[in-house]
Amino acid sequence: MNLVDQVKEKTAAAIKNLYSLAVPTNDIIATATKPEFTGDYTIVLFALTKRLGKAPEALGQELGRELTESHKAFFTAFNVIKGFLNLTIADNVALSTLNEPADFTEVEGSRIPQKVMVEYSSPNTNKPLHLGHLRNNFLGWSISAILKAEGHDVMKTCIVNDRGVHISKSMLAWQRFAGGATPESTGMKGDHFVGDYYVKFNDAFKQEVNDLVEKGMPKEQAEKEAPFLLQAQQMLVDWEQEKPEVRNLWKTMNAWVYAGFDETYKRIGTDFDKTYYESETYLLGRSFVAEGLKKGVFFKKEDGSVWVDLTAEGLDEKLVLRKDGTSVYITQDLGLAHQKYEAFGYDQSIYVIADEQNYHMKVLKLILKKLSMPYADGIHHLSYGMVELPSGRMKSREGTVVDADELIEEMVRVAAQKTTESGKVKDFSPTELTELYDIIALGALKFFLLRVDPKKKMIFNPEESIDFHGFTGPFIQYTHARIKSILRKDTASTPDASESPTALFRLEKELLLLLDQYLSVVRQAAQDHNPSLIAIYSFTVAKLYNSFYTEHSVINAESTEKKQLRLRMSAHTAEVIKNSMQLLGIRVPEKM
RNA sequence: GGCCUCGUAGUUCAAGGGAUAGAAUAGAAGUUUCCUAAACUUUAGAUACAGGUUCGAGUCCUGUCGAGGCUACCA
Numbered sequence: 001m002n003l004v005d006q007v008k009e010k011t012a013a014a015i016k017n018l019y020s021l022a023v024p025t026n027d028i029i030a031t032a033t034k035p036e037f038t039g040d041y042t043i044v045l046f047a048l049t050k051r052l053g054k055a056p057e058a059l060g061q062e063l064g065r066e067l068t069e070s071h072k073a074f075f076t077a078f079n080v081i082k083g084f085l086n087l088t089i090a091d092n093v094a095l096s097t098l099n100e101p102a103d104f105t106e107v108e109g110s111r112i113p114q115k116v117m118v119e120y121s122s123p124n125t126n127k128p129l130h131l132g133h134l135r136n137n138f139l140g141w142s143i144s145a146i147l148k149a150e151g152h153d154v155m156k157t158c159i160v161n162d163r164g165v166h167i168s169k170s171m172l173a174w175q176r177f178a179g180g181a182t183p184e185s186t187g188m189k190g191d192h193f194v195g196d197y198y199v200k201f202n203d204a205f206k207q208e209v210n211d212l213v214e215k216g217m218p219k220e221q222a223e224k225e226a227p228f229l230l231q232a233q234q235m236l237v238d239w240e241q242e243k244p245e246v247r248n249l250w251k252t253m254n255a256w257v258y259a260g261f262d263e264t265y266k267r268i269g270t271d272f273d274k275t276y277y278e279s280e281t282y283l284l285g286r287s288f289v290a291e292g293l294k295k296g297v298f299f300k301k302e303d304g305s306v307w308v309d310l311t312a313e314g315l316d317e318k319l320v321l322r323k324d325g326t327s328v329y330i331t332q333d334l335g336l337a338h339q340k341y342e343a344f345g346y347d348q349s350i351y352v353i354a355d356e357q358n359y360h361m362k363v364l365k366l367i368l369k370k371l372s373m374p375y376a377d378g379i380h381h382l383s384y385g386m387v388e389l390p391s392g393r394m395k396s397r398e399g400t401v402v403d404a405d406e407l408i409e410e411m412v413r414v415a416a417q418k419t420t421e422s423g424k425v426k427d428f429s430p431t432e433l434t435e436l437y438d439i440i441a442l443g444a445l446k447f448f449l450l451r452v453d454p455k456k457k458m459i460f461n462p463e464e465s466i467d468f469h470g471f472t473g474p475f476i477q478y479t480h481a482r483i484k485s486i487l488r489k490d491t492a493s494t495p496d497a498s499e500s501p502t503a504l505f506r507l508e509k510e511l512l513l514l515l516d517q518y519l520s521v522v523r524q525a526a527q528d529h530n531p532s533l534i535a536i537y538s539f540t541v542a543k544l545y546n547s548f549y550t551e552h553s554v555i556n557a558e559s560t561e562k563k564q565l566r567l568r569m570s571a572h573t574a575e576v577i578k579n580s581m582q583l584l585g586i587r588v589p590e591k592m
Numbered sequence: 593g594g595c596c597u598c599g600u601a602g603u604u605c606a607a608g609g610g611a612u613a614g615a616a617u618a619g620a621a622g623u624u625u626c627c628u629a630a631a632c633u634u635u636a637g638a639u640a641c642a643g644g645u646u647c648g649a650g651u652c653c654u655g656u657c658g659a660g661g662c663u664a665c666c667a
């Protein structure tokens with residue numbers, strides 16, 4: 001058990017001894033003491049004063065005395081300032097936390113393991129992945145890693161949007177403009193190749209609309225009746241009727257896209273245990289409509305369309321089946337949720353989807369609840385904010401979308417340039433260099449996108465993201481590499497945690513107490529599905545280490561004991577950095 | 593119009609109702625005989641506005657102003 005929890009528990013026990021009142025451990029507010037006050041942990045007393053009918057000052061004194069007397073080996077001192085009781089932890093207690101390296105796979109007291117399904121990425125097969133997908137992928141992958149570290153049984157899934165009129169558009173444009181060209185013949189990456197034809201469709205479509213408008217047709221009508229669009233709609237009908245030539249083209253072009261996606265996923269380190277295809281699931285959910293009608297949750301209008309009334313929940317009426325009997329988005333999702341449950345029997349199903357779909361996800365969960373589905377409560381929407389550029393929101397129509405592959409290439413280029421400038425990699429082989437640049441570039445990108453609270457929208461500044469100073473991935477990677485270098489050079493005196501030094505430095509203890517809180521931070525991150533906590537925390541650890549190192553190396557020379565201490569600190573910090581970066585999907589190099 | 597987010601240093605982000613609102617970056621001034629200077633130290637700078645709730649509010653409630661999203665028989 002980590003120190004904060006021990007402090008809380010001891011405080012609860014002390015209150016029981018003194019006042020015969022049982023206070024739940026969770027109701028005790030204990031935080032790290034602010035640096036400007038003496039002590040390590042602080043109990044906030046105001047919350048307790050009402051229950052106990054005592055003044056804060058008196059309560060603090062009594063509680064402090066009781067704690068220091070009954071746990072002499074644990075607490076060495078206390079002081080009360082206003083309504084705050086500051087407690088000092090014994091040095092050797094703090095030191096003992098150093099002897100237990102942070103191992104996230106063995107989190108003591110973690111909750112009961114659950115089966116958790118995480119759905120993320122959700123690409124369309126008519127366009128390559130962009131910056132928004134990157135935030136989605138990193139979040140989905142990272143929370144999966146955190147949940148796994150917590151001991152849960154996690155299944156990573158992806159739903160590919162592989163059908164619909166937008167797919168037909170790129171197919172049609174390929175037929176008209178490609179002249180038989182393929183990714184192989186042009187040497188292009190498949191997803192970019194197909195994406196280009198989607199753009200070509202829109203260009204041609206716009207041209208047609210313009211022509212029609214010039215001939216005197218109103219713009220609105222022209223946008224509905226442009227021949228190219230009508231052809232695309234017809235192609236979707238043909239696809240649904242499974243016409244062989246359409247299906248074959250569809251298969252071929254999707255295969256090109258998948259090859260491209262696979263390359264990108266591999267590059268960014270994202271993977272899935274199971275992939276669902278919308279072409280295989282879009283007919284699901286119709287059985288829900290029948291069941292909903294039977295249960296009286298849905299109702300049918302005169303035209304034959306089926307609806308669910310959510311006005312009592314403060315929402316609108318929502319369509320679940322069109323009058324022509326075909327299903328809509330929400331119906332498909334109902335079916336998919338059910339299919340996932342039948343396949344995996346999840347306790348929780350997490351959907352990593354942008355916050356523009358908050359309403360949709362709310363409706364989905366609500367309908368499943370109304371239908372009394374046992375898995376409805378386990379559905380959780382990890383809603384993340386959109387990634388915007390300094391110039392505003394990315395818009396594909398205006399060509400301001402940041403392409404994922406291009407961005408990664410640019411990051412690699414800058415990483416290479418900065419690393420070369422530093423002149424520290426002269427003994428690296430070309431293969432090692434390529435790998436190093438990849439590690440740095442992706443580390444920078446992942447850290448930049450994960451360090452922000454997921455639910456908030458964020459601004460992606462290309463220049464700032466490739467800055468290797470400050471609150472960035474490369475800073476942490478560099479710290480790790482430096483530590484490793486220090487440890488390599490000092491193999492003679494292997495760090496030995498059992499040899500306690502007689503004196504602890506202020507900064508060392510600070511770092512130790514910080515490390516102690518690590519497991520609870522990870523636990524909280526898992527609970528909140530929030531990797532940003534880990535990013536922030538690992539930066540703090542690296543920063544404190546650097547500061548510690550700079551200060552104490554100066555006074556180090558005369559004492560082998562201090563050297564021993566420093567080495568142990570280094571080894572432990574490196575371990576913590578490595579572990580936390582793993583949870584974010586960021587690799588740390590031994591040298592850089 | 594209705595519903596939902598969000599407004600914190602010049603900028604990008606923090607702060608489970610708790611102490612004097614933290615970092616990073618940009619600005620100013622410093623630090624290499626011991627450590628990989630991609631580092632470290634010092635310094636200046638912010639809760640949109642107006643009320644309310646209480647021992648205590650950036651955080652909760654109400655209103656105003658501002659930004660974004662949703663409100664498709666598209667997915």
